[in-house]
Amino acid sequence: MxxxxxxxxxxxxxxxxxxxxxxxxxxxxxxxxxxxxxxxxxxxxxxxxxxxxxxxxxxxxxxxxxxxxxxxxxxxxxxxxxxxxxxxxxxxxxxxxxxxxxxxxxxxxxxxxxxxxxxxxxxxxxxxxxxxxxxxxxxxxxxxxxxxxxxxxxxxxxxxxxxxxxxxxxxxxxxxxxxxxxxxxxxxxxxxxxxxxxxxxxxxxxxxxxxxxxxxxxxxxxxKVPLRLATAAGFLGAAVSFLIALGYLIAKLVMWNTFSIGIAPLVIGVFFLQSMMLVFFGIIGEYIGAIYTKVQQxxxxxxxxxxxxxxxxxxxxxxxxxxxxxxxxxxxxxxxxx
Missing domain, CATH: 3.90.550.10 (Spore Coat Polysaccharide Biosynthesis Protein SpsA; Chain A)
Structure with a gap:
C-alpha cells in the first residue's frame, strides 16, 4: 500500500x-x-x-x-x-x-x-x-x-x-x-x-x-549573475570615467582661460563611486554569508x-x-x- x-x-x-x-x-x-x-x-x-x-x-x-x-x-x-x-x-x-x-x-x-x-x-x-x-x-x-x-x-x-x-x-x-x-x-x-x-x-x-x-x-x-554584474559595472565605470576625463582635458585645452572644472564634479563622482562600491560589497557579502552558513553545518x-x-x-x-x-x-x- x-x-x-x-x-x-x-x-x-x-x-x-x-x-x-x-x-x-x-x-x-x-x-x-x-x-x-x-x-x-x-x-x-x-x-x-x-x-x-x-x-x-x-x-x-x-x-x-x-x-x-x-x-x-x-x-x-x-x-x-x-x-x-x-x-x-x-x-x-x-x-x-x-x-x-x-x-x-x-x-x-x-x-x-x-x-x-x-x-x-x-x-x-x-x-x-x-x-x-x-x-x-x-x-x-x-x-x-x-x-x-x-x-x-x-x-x-x-x-x-x-x-x-x-x-x-x-x-x-x-x-x-x-x-x-x-x-x-x-x-x-x-x-x-x-x-x-x-x-x-x-x-x-x-x-x-x-x-x-x-x-x-x-x-x-x-x-552568479549579480557577481558578474559587479565586475561588468566596474569595467563600465572605468570606461565612463576615462571618457569624462578625456572630455574635460579637451575642454580645458580648447578653453584654457575660461573653462573652470570646479569641485562639484569631483564630489559627485566620489559619492557615486562610493555608493557603487557599497552596493557591490553588499552583493559579495551575501555570497560570503551563504558560504559561511553552509560550512557551519x-x-x-x-x-x-x-x-x-x-x-x-x-x-x-x-x-x-x-x-x-x-x-x-x-x-x-x-x-x-x-
Missing part, C-alpha cells in the same frame, strides 16, 4: 490549524487505498498552536507533531519537516488556507499518472495587488538571471515523489532555497494553476526581513518534542494506528542537514 505524507508548517496559526487538519482529514477519507500521515511542525509558536496540535495528535494517530525548541525561521523549519516524512509522496501545504487543500485530489491523480513533481502555480491572488505585482517581477528577474529554468509564481506548494525527497536530502544544504532545488532537480512534473485566496483568519507572519531574505536567497542560490531544527511518531501511517478508514516503528527514527532528536 502506498503512503501519502502531508506536511504543514505553522507559526502562530491557532485560528487556522484545526480547520486545516479537519479539511485534510475529510479529503483523505476518499482515499482508503492510501495509508497517510499528516505531519505538522510548530516553529515555537507563542499562541495556542502547539497545544491544539498536541490535542489533535492524542485523538488521531494519523497526525504527527514536531515542536521546535525555538523559532528556526521560514527556511529551515519546513525543510526539516519534509525530511521527517515517510510517505511515497509528500504534499507540502501551508496552514493559512492560501494554499488550498482542495487541490490534493488533483495532485494525487497527477502522481498516479507518473509525475514525480506536481507543482501548484499561482495564476492570480487575492492578496494586495501591489505585493502580487512585485512578487511577479521578482520571479521574472530570478528566471532571467538563473542558470536553470525556474517557475514564476510558484511558492513550493505541491506534491513530491520520494525520489525527489531523497535527491533533495542529498544536496546537504543547511539553508536551502526550495524553489531552486525544484528547478535544479527537474524530474518529470505537472503544473496545476490556481487562484490564491485571501487569508481567512489571522495575518501573515512574513515581515520585510523574511521577504528580503527569501529574495536574496533566491538570487544567490540560482545565479548546523541542524535544520532542534526539536523540543515530537508526538505520534510511534504510529505508522495507516488508511483513513482504519480505527487506529498500529504502534510499529516508522522508517525514520522516532525519538526526539536534533536532525542535522545530512
Amino acid at each position: 502506498k503512503t501519502v505524507s502531508i506536511v504543514t508548517h505553522a507559526y502562530n496559526e491557532e485560528d487556522n490549524i484545526e480547520a486545516l487538519y479537519l479539511r485534510v482529514r475529510e479529503i483523505m477519507q476518499a482515499y482508503p487505498q492510501y495509508a497517510y500521515e499528516h505531519l505538522f511542525i510548530d516553529n515555537h509558536s507563542t499562541d495556542a498552536t502547539a497545544a491544539i496540535l498536541t490535542r489533535i495528535a492524542s485523538q488521531d494517530h494519523h497526525v504527527k507533531v514536531i515542536v521546535n525548541a525555538r523559532n528556526f525561521g521560514h527556511i529551515r523549519s519546513p525543510i526539516h519537516a519534509l525530511f521527517q516524512a515517510v510517505g511515497d509522496c509528500v504534499i507540502g501545504i501551508a496552514s493559512d488556507f492560501q494554499e488550498p487543500p482542495d487541490l490534493i485530489p488533483e495532485m494525487l491523480a497527477a502522481w498516479e499518472e507518473g509525475y514525480k513533481m506536481v507543482l501548484c502555480v499561482k495564476r492570480s491572488s487575492e492578496e494586495n495587488s501591489v505585493f502580487f505585482w512585485v512578487r511577479k517581477q521578482y520571479y521574472s528577474m530570478v528566471e532571467r538571471f538563473s542558470s536553470v529554468e525556474t517557475i514564476q509564481n510558484f511558492t513550493g506548494f505541491g506534491l513530491y515523489d520520494r525520489q525527489f525527497v531523497d535527491i533533495a536530502r542529498s544536496f546537504n544544504d543547511p539553508y536551502p532555497y526550495f524553489r531552486g532545488i525544484v528547478a535544479e532537480i527537474s524530474l518529470p512534473s505537472k503544473r496545476i494553476y490556481f487562484d490564491q485566496p485571501a487569508r481567512k483568519r489571522g495575518f501573515s507572519k512574513n515581515n520585510f526581513y523574511t521577504l528580503y531574505d527569501i529574495a536574496w536567497l533566491g538570487l544567490i542560490s540560482t545565479s 548546523r541542524p535544520y531544527a532542534v526539536e523540543q518534542e515530537r508526538l505520534g511518531f510511534e504510529y505508522s501511517p495507516y488508511p483513513p478508514d482504519s480505527a487506529n494506528g498500529t504502534a510499529a516503528p516508522a522508517s525514520l527514527p522516532v525519538e526526539s532528536i536534533s536532525t542535522a542537514a545530512d
Whole structure:
C-alpha cells in the first residue's frame, strides 16, 4: 500500500490549524487505498498552536507533531519537516488556507499518472495587488538571471515523489532555497494553476526581513549573475570615467582661460563611486554569508518534542494506528542537514 505524507508548517496559526487538519482529514477519507500521515511542525509558536496540535495528535494517530525548541525561521523549519516524512509522496501545504487543500485530489491523480513533481502555480491572488505585482517581477528577474529554468509564481506548494525527497536530502544544504532545488532537480512534473485566496483568519507572519531574505536567497542560490554584474559595472565605470576625463582635458585645452572644472564634479563622482562600491560589497557579502552558513553545518531544527511518531501511517478508514516503528527514527532528536 502506498503512503501519502502531508506536511504543514505553522507559526502562530491557532485560528487556522484545526480547520486545516479537519479539511485534510475529510479529503483523505476518499482515499482508503492510501495509508497517510499528516505531519505538522510548530516553529515555537507563542499562541495556542502547539497545544491544539498536541490535542489533535492524542485523538488521531494519523497526525504527527514536531515542536521546535525555538523559532528556526521560514527556511529551515519546513525543510526539516519534509525530511521527517515517510510517505511515497509528500504534499507540502501551508496552514493559512492560501494554499488550498482542495487541490490534493488533483495532485494525487497527477502522481498516479507518473509525475514525480506536481507543482501548484499561482495564476492570480487575492492578496494586495501591489505585493502580487512585485512578487511577479521578482520571479521574472530570478528566471532571467538563473542558470536553470525556474517557475514564476510558484511558492513550493505541491506534491513530491520520494525520489525527489531523497535527491533533495542529498544536496546537504543547511539553508536551502526550495524553489531552486525544484528547478535544479527537474524530474518529470505537472503544473496545476490556481487562484490564491485571501487569508481567512489571522495575518501573515512574513515581515520585510523574511521577504528580503527569501529574495536574496533566491538570487544567490540560482545565479552568479549579480557577481558578474559587479565586475561588468566596474569595467563600465572605468570606461565612463576615462571618457569624462578625456572630455574635460579637451575642454580645458580648447578653453584654457575660461573653462573652470570646479569641485562639484569631483564630489559627485566620489559619492557615486562610493555608493557603487557599497552596493557591490553588499552583493559579495551575501555570497560570503551563504558560504559561511553552509560550512557551519548546523541542524535544520532542534526539536523540543515530537508526538505520534510511534504510529505508522495507516488508511483513513482504519480505527487506529498500529504502534510499529516508522522508517525514520522516532525519538526526539536534533536532525542535522545530512
